[in-house]
Amino acid sequence: MILMSKRFLAAACAAATALALSACSSAPSSEGNASKDGTLTVMASFYPLQYLAEKIGGEHVTVTSLTPAGAEPHDLELSPKTVDALASADAVVYLAGFQAAVDEAIEQQAPTTVIDVSPAVELVEANSSANHPSEDEDADEAQSGESTTEEHADHDHEGHHHDMSTDPHFWLDPVRMASAATLVGDKLAEADPANADTYKANAQALNEELSALGDDLVAKTATCQIKTFVTAHTAFGYLADRTGLTQVGISGLDPDSSPSPARLAEIGQIAKDQGVTTIFTEALIDPKVAQTLADDLGISTAVLDPIESQTDSSKDYVAVMKDNINALSTANNCQ
Structure with a gap:
């Protein structure tokens, strides 16, 4: 009797398990592409x-x-x-x-x-304007901050082909x-x-x-007395386009590119000619070159954040953009 009971129980359990598995496999999923918590x-x-x-x-x-x-x-x-x-x-x-x-x-x-x-974002080709120069922009080819280069450069960092045929910084x-x-x-x-x-x-x-x-950005820079701003790297072309200002980048679209001494001299001359009061630095780029240039010119530095990464968890994209708008309007004497 004990043996029969065990066999009966085993068979019953097997049948119940099979029924449960059958029910699970045949039931449609209501979550679609969702994680375990339903998101x-x-x-x-x-x-x-x-x-x-x-x-x-x-x-x-x-x-x-x-x-x-x-x-x-x-x-x-x-x-x-x-x-x-x-x-x-x-x-x-x-x-x-x-x-x-x-x-x-x-x-x-x-x-x-x-x-x-x-x-959706209408990327602009590199080298199409002063605000979107190609990565191989050379100092002796640029005049008053405008690139005349005809080719764009691709960079290969640690095995990855880096395409800079368009300016990616739409945000x-x-x-x-x-x-x-x-x-x-x-x-x-x-x-x-x-x-x-x-x-x-x-x-x-x-x-x-x-x-x-975007409307606020345009409104607060509409009366800028200074029409040029100098940045650590050429990330702000779309912002400059929106405001009608001209950016001059110390480095190119890729922040790893290094400016030549001739390029730095040219930027210095542009800053003097345009009455630039501020050289903008970034949190993710060593500010040494920008600081040295500002010191040589006797002008200030301030942060203009390209928002490529979140460096302060207490500030989201909109908060940092508002900081950028204020920094730019202050540096460029926007009344």
Whole structure:
């Protein structure tokens, strides 16, 4: 009897287990592309896109940046573990052509939803104007801060081809950032239809906030007495375009590029001719060259943040852009 009981119990347990497994395998999933806690897992390639994904996704997304906070995104390297995590994510938000390691990882192991913001932001070709010079701009080819070079340079950092045929720094124009917000909202809505209305509403609200920030940028720089500003690297071309100002970069589009002595002398002359009061530095770039140039000219330094990475966790994209607007309007005597 004891033996029969054990066999009966074993058979009953096996039958119950089989029934449960059958029920689980045949039941449809209601989560779609969702993580265990019910949120979409989203990878963003660097901070401005992380900001968009978090603001638009809200409680429905879990966002991770492929570029660590405080790190330089231009020459990002991805570990095999990170590439695997990217492949298993529900979505990735990135800017094609900006970070070679991210482009390569997506080509190899793309997640279900790939959101490239470049079609929405109207990238400008390098060397098309003074504000978007090519990376091979040489001091003796430039006059009054304007590039006349005909070719662009690609940089190879630790094995990754670095394409600078276009200026990637669109997010420094809040209006372009607003366009990216709309695209991200639409794509997240497609990836997670159950929460589509929320994504689109959040994107619309963010678009309006960023557009207003762009209006504020224009208003506060409309009366600038000084029309030129000098930056640590040429990241602010889209901001300059929006304001009608001209930027002069110590380094080029890639902050790793080094200025020649002739280029520094030329920048110094431009600063004198244009009445520049300030040389702008950045948190992620050694300020030594900018500080030396400012000291030689007898003028000040201040920070203009390219917002390529979040260097202060207490300030988000909008807060830093407001700081930038104030710094620029002060340095350029905008009444």
